[in-house]
Amino acid sequence: MRKLNDIKKQKNIALIAHDGKKVQLLNWVKKNKEILSKHFLCGTGTTVRMIVEETSLPIMAFESGPLGGDQQIGASIVEGKIDFMIFFWDPLSSQPHDPDVKALLRIAVLYDIPVATNVSTADFLLNSNYMDTEYIRKNPEDGSV
Numbered sequence: 001m002r003k004l005n006d007i008k009k010q011k012n013i014a015l016i017a018h019d020g021k022k023v024q025l026l027n028w029v030k031k032n033k034e035i036l037s038k039h040f041l042c043g044t045g046t047t048v049r050m051i052v053e054e055t056s057l058p059i060m061a062f063e064s065g066p067l068g069g070d071q072q073i074g075a076s077i078v079e080g081k082i083d084f085m086i087f088f089w090d091p092l093s094s095q096p097h098d099p100d101v102k103a104l105l106r107i108a109v110l111y112d113i114p115v116a117t118n119v120s121t122a123d124f125l126l127n128s129n130y131m132d133t134e135y136i137r138k139n140p141e142d143g144s145v
């Protein structure tokens, strides 16, 4: 397991969960609270409110997902302001803003942002060497730096 003083670079981490996955994300955040507290956190409105209420971590809130929060996070990725995204989307329920969800996932792929969509991938990412490397925004057309 990583130690706190192993962390060399602060990351901008986006946290997002659909309603059916919010408890899972909250539990993951609680489990990793110490490490996460060393980074800059942001997320969609309702997800952030829940995490702040339960953990007191400082997190910047965008709008709620269905009200445009996914699009705001997508725009932040385009602007190079997000290093990675934890997005627990719910495979068992449909979302009114499904086009926004798709657009956000598309933008994350286009800009080569690591995305964790479940607990095991989120664990993997948070404990990987990626945490010690600086995110360099790549050319979305050919991946060049």
Ligand SMILES: O=C(CO)COP(=O)(O)O
Binding pocket: 016, 017, 018, 019, 043, 044, 045, 046, 047, 048, 063, 064, 065, 066, 069, 070, 101
């Ligand atoms: O809908 C979401 C992501 O698509 C999450 O939005 P909330 O965090 O506001 O529930």
